[in-house]
């Protein structure tokens with residue numbers, strides 16, 4: 001157990017129990033510090049999403065956690081064995097302690113209820129007894145944080161653009177101020193400018209609210225910009241885990257070196273776009 005961690009993954013194995021079993025996550029051990037952004041990189045099929053689903057206990061048969069543990073170290077000092085939680089306890093932990101935004105999450109909003117109702121449902125369930133006026137204020141604040149005009153709270157999802165819906169999902173994930181957020185390609189469906197804007201917001205909010213993030217994307221240059229540390233996965237295993245700077249400038253594993261070479265843009269000047277808000281040209285000049 002690591003006290004300075006908010007999440008510890010210990011020797012995790014996840015297998016798809018299909019006719020020919022697929023050992024998708026192999027002996028993965030990782031820890032996440034409070035407030036840290038940990039990037040997960042690796043080519044398609046290396047097990048990133050399987051790992052993200054296991055952490056959030058969203059994996060379903062044929063996926064099975066064959067061995068290992070995932071422990072959430074709550075700010076209040078208690079340790080929560082995520083894999084051993086009853087469904088009821090899991091519901092209590094999800095969104096309030098640990099939340100997630102997955103690929104295509106903007107389609108996860110309920111199409112027949114307003115944004116207000118969806119945010120309010122989460123507050124009613126997890127903040128029992130909170131007066132309505134306070135719930136409204138928190139929901140509007142959550143939207144404001146991600147750059148959505150709170151006046152849009154009465155809208156139905158179809159009345160918002162894809163980028164706005166995605167922001168609403170991120171607002172939803174942050175609504176209860178969780179200590180950990182798992183984000184798997186949270187902005188992939190959006191155009192690059194909107195992606196960068198949302199990511200800059202996530203980094204800013206992490207600075208403000210102090211949540212930790214496990215961030216998954218195919219976009220390694222982007223990951224290098226926003227992550228504190230990066231874990232490189234290859235065929236289900238974490239082959240290297242280090243600070244973003246060391247992964248970029250002193251990669252140790254041949255696969256990491258190969259992965260970096262597959263992004264020619266990495267040899268150019270970049271890296272401050274998300275953190276500083278400067279454009280590449282400004283950074284380079």
Ligand SMILES: Nc1ncnc2c1ncn2[C@@H]1O[C@H](COP(=O)(O)OP(=O)(O)OP(=O)(O)O)[C@@H](O)[C@H]1O
Nearest residue numbers: 016018022024043044045046047048049050051062
């Ligand atoms: N439902 C399933 N049944 C059997 N095998 C599966 C299933 N889902 C995923 N896999 C296999 O598990 C391995 C890991 O897949 P996973 O989706 O976790 O990788 P990934 O790194 O997230 O890929 P991508 O970047 O394309 O999303 C792959 O070999 C994949 O084919």
